[in-house]
Amino acid sequence: MTSPETPVREAGQDFIRDIVTADRDAGRVGEIVTRFPPEPNGYLHIGHAKSICLNFGVAQEFGGRCNLRFDDTNPTKEEQEYIDAIERDVAWLGFDWGGKAVHASDYFEQLYAWAVDLIRAGKAYVDDQSQEEMRAARGTLTEPGTDSPFRSRSVEENLDLFARMRAGEFPNGARVLRARIDMASGNINLRDPVLYRILHAVHPRTGTAWCIYPSYDFAHGQSDAIEGVTHSLCTLEFADHRPLYDWLIENLPVPSRPRQYEFARLNLTYTLLSKRVLTELVRGGHVDGWDDPRMPTIAGLRRRGVPPEAIRDFIGRIGVARADSLVDIAMFEASIREILNRSAPRRMAVLRPLRVVIENYPEGEGETLEAVNNPEDPEAGTRTIRFTRELYVEREDFMEVPEKKFYRLFPGNEVRLRYGYFVTCREAVKDDAGEVVELRCTYDPATRGGESPPDGRKVKATLHWVSAADAVPAEVRLINPLFTDPEPAPGNFAASLNPAAREVLTGCMLEPAAVAGNDAAPIQFERLGYFSRDRDSQPGAPVFNRVVGLRDSYARQAARGNG
RNA sequence: UGGGGAAUCGUCUAAUGGUAGGACAGCGGACUCUGACUCCGCCAGUCUAGGUUCGAAUCCUAGUUCCCCAGCCA
Numbered sequence: 001m002t003s004p005e006t007p008v009r010e011a012g013q014d015f016i017r018d019i020v021t022a023d024r025d026a027g028r029v030g031e032i033v034t035r036f037p038p039e040p041n042g043y044l045h046i047g048h049a050k051s052i053c054l055n056f057g058v059a060q061e062f063g064g065r066c067n068l069r070f071d072d073t074n075p076t077k078e079e080q081e082y083i084d085a086i087e088r089d090v091a092w093l094g095f096d097w098g099g100k101a102v103h104a105s106d107y108f109e110q111l112y113a114w115a116v117d118l119i120r121a122g123k124a125y126v127d128d129q130s131q132e133e134m135r136a137a138r139g140t141l142t143e144p145g146t147d148s149p150f151r152s153r154s155v156e157e158n159l160d161l162f163a164r165m166r167a168g169e170f171p172n173g174a175r176v177l178r179a180r181i182d183m184a185s186g187n188i189n190l191r192d193p194v195l196y197r198i199l200h201a202v203h204p205r206t207g208t209a210w211c212i213y214p215s216y217d218f219a220h221g222q223s224d225a226i227e228g229v230t231h232s233l234c235t236l237e238f239a240d241h242r243p244l245y246d247w248l249i250e251n252l253p254v255p256s257r258p259r260q261y262e263f264a265r266l267n268l269t270y271t272l273l274s275k276r277v278l279t280e281l282v283r284g285g286h287v288d289g290w291d292d293p294r295m296p297t298i299a300g301l302r303r304r305g306v307p308p309e310a311i312r313d314f315i316g317r318i319g320v321a322r323a324d325s326l327v328d329i330a331m332f333e334a335s336i337r338e339i340l341n342r343s344a345p346r347r348m349a350v351l352r353p354l355r356v357v358i359e360n361y362p363e364g365e366g367e368t369l370e371a372v373n374n375p376e377d378p379e380a381g382t383r384t385i386r387f388t389r390e391l392y393v394e395r396e397d398f399m400e401v402p403e404k405k406f407y408r409l410f411p412g413n414e415v416r417l418r419y420g421y422f423v424t425c426r427e428a429v430k431d432d433a434g435e436v437v438e439l440r441c442t443y444d445p446a447t448r449g450g451e452s453p454p455d456g457r458k459v460k461a462t463l464h465w466v467s468a469a470d471a472v473p474a475e476v477r478l479i480n481p482l483f484t485d486p487e488p489a490p491g492n493f494a495a496s497l498n499p500a501a502r503e504v505l506t507g508c509m510l511e512p513a514a515v516a517g518n519d520a521a522p523i524q525f526e527r528l529g530y531f532s533r534d535r536d537s538q539p540g541a542p543v544f545n546r547v548v549g550l551r552d553s554y555a556r557q558a559a560r561g562n563g
Numbered sequence: 564u565g566g567g568g569a570a571u572c573g574u575c576u577a578a579u580g581g582u583a584g585g586a587c588a589g590c591g592g593a594c595u596c597u598g599a600c601u602c603c604g605c606c607a608g609u610c611u612a613g614g615u616u617c618g619a620a621u622c623c624u625a626g627u628u629c630c631c632c633a634g635c636c637a
Contacts, residue, residue, distance in 0.1 A: 074636065077637090134635080141564090141633060142565045173635065186567085188566075196635085197635035215635075217637095236568070239567060242567090264569085317575075317586060318575055322569065323568090324631090326574075327574070327575055328587065328588065331575070331586080331587045337600095341600060346597080372596095375600075419596070420596095449596090450596045459596090526597050528597090553599090555598085556589095557598085
């Protein structure tokens with residue numbers, strides 16, 4: 001079990017860790033064993049990251065182990081692609097599961113034997129009812145169910161039928177194996193739950209070896225027991241299944257007694273975390289795939305440029321509890337900035353270029369200036385940038401008629417060009433349509449390198465810029481929340497899909513050092529945000545994704561003024 | 564009207580009968596060659612009503628609100 005730093009909790013720990021601590025201190029358990037049990041029917045998302053960090057984190061903190069176990073009991077939905085993607089994502093998040101992943105399917109033979117034990121003990125029976133009949137006989141939330149006419153078959157007949165189910169004598173849906181518990185239970189999960197169903201399907205791991213598959217309820221707890229899991233952590237919706245989990249453990253000769261604990265799943269504003277919705281987004285072509293940078297999947301976040309440290313930091317900050325919650329996406333963004341601020345090299349890039357001509361700078365000449373790579377990290381050193389007569393600045397850094405508190409470029413105003421010179425805007429050149437197409441400026445040679453001038457003159461803004469002759473054109477994709485509604489309705493997600501979730505900007509101008517390396521390690525475009533090279537980049541045609549923007553108190557205050 | 568769970572600043576989360584604390588967000592200020600970062604300050608909470616107690620977020624009683632469960636999904 002290896003993983004980078006675990007966030008330190010200031011006060012108290014969460015209730016899960018309290019329980020584990022108490023169990024350990026009371027000697028109720030030896031080695032702490034947990035597991036992360038994904039079903040390989042989709043990609044992992046940030047909600048899974050909460051479970052991953054919890055399960056692997058607890059095991060690590062208590063010197064135990066955590067298995068990566070695939071809950072692969074439904075071959076009609078599961079695929080090898082998902083198995084591979086899940087392993088890749090968990091590893092990327094920084095966790096390791098001791099060499100090889102395990103699978104519920106590894107235990108199919110043992111599970112089958114235990115099902116036979118249950119039949120022998122009169123605690124399970126083969127039911128011939130159709131799905132509709134079973135549903136009708138299950139009762140409702142307020143009315144008890146009624147016993148199946150097949151409920152009191154003889155052990156011999158049940159044994160025979162179950163063996164023939166396995167042998168493939170019956171079609172899908174013809175029969176199921178059910179636990180014999182209590183059709184009148186207030187807990188519907190105890191109304192003779194299905195243990196095995198017939199599924200003539202090719203399983204990604206066991207192929208066609210089986211045509212009957214255990215249900216989640218029958219496979220999960222027993223798999224936990226086989227692996228010696230001490231604390232089986234799952235989300236709240238399984239709380240109703242705990243009595244069944246315990247019933248099976250108590251009625252089967254399992255090698256250990258795991259205990260299940262439930263915690264609240266993660267919900268995020270402007271985000272939908274449900275495999276059903278995410279799958280529809282992919283299949284419906286609303287996004288370009290599971291790793292589309294707009295997706296809340298681990299693969300999408302990775303491609304967007306979010307570092308795994310930021311995900312871990314975020315999960316550490318939100319804590320673990322049993323109350324339903326909806327976490328502000330701003331908290332996730334804060335974690336991303338926290339990590340990237342100290343690690344991302346700084347570069348200059350102009351997203352929406354506005355040409356600037358420095359009138360008193362000699363034509364055809366240029367010079368090399370020095371720029372700091374990361375003010376948060378002196379070790380990161382410096383780089384050089386080119387200054388010439390023609391530059392690009394950000395369009396929104398110019399206002400012909402400045403609103404109050406606007407300190408940037410406007411006719412007559414002087415600003416600092418970062419690491420460059422003080423420049424004063426003399427005139428805005430417009431085209432026939434009245435659009436500003438160029439700024440005529442002058443510079444002060446006494447301010448080279450961005451230093452303040454000898455006369456002590458001050459300037460209220462420092463702008464980013466790039467030399468027109470040296471700039472590298474690029475495409476930049478601004479990634480925004482996928483939904484416009486802070487709490488989108490899962491059943492009608494299309495209604496709140498954000499058409500501006502990806503804004504594609506072309507003709508962006510970057511300083512050459514921004515594309516010097518070839519890796520996707522995020523860099524900060526000064527004053528704009530953190531950006532990461534996308535794999536869509538071609539030689540000479542780089543593409544960047546915005547990981548997250550910088551905090552922008554000017555924009556906030558301006559928006560407030562307009563609102 | 565069955566069963567299971569949960570209610571603490573706007574949001575997330577601590578406090579385990581003894582000063583309701585932290586983070587995010589917001590607001591104000593300092594600093595600044597990034598309107599970033601950093602630093603300082605402010606704002607703001609125990610679902611309601613009773614009860615027990617010297618003392619209640621915590622214990623008791625009665626309510627209220629919200630979430631989950633009627634797959635041969637997990």
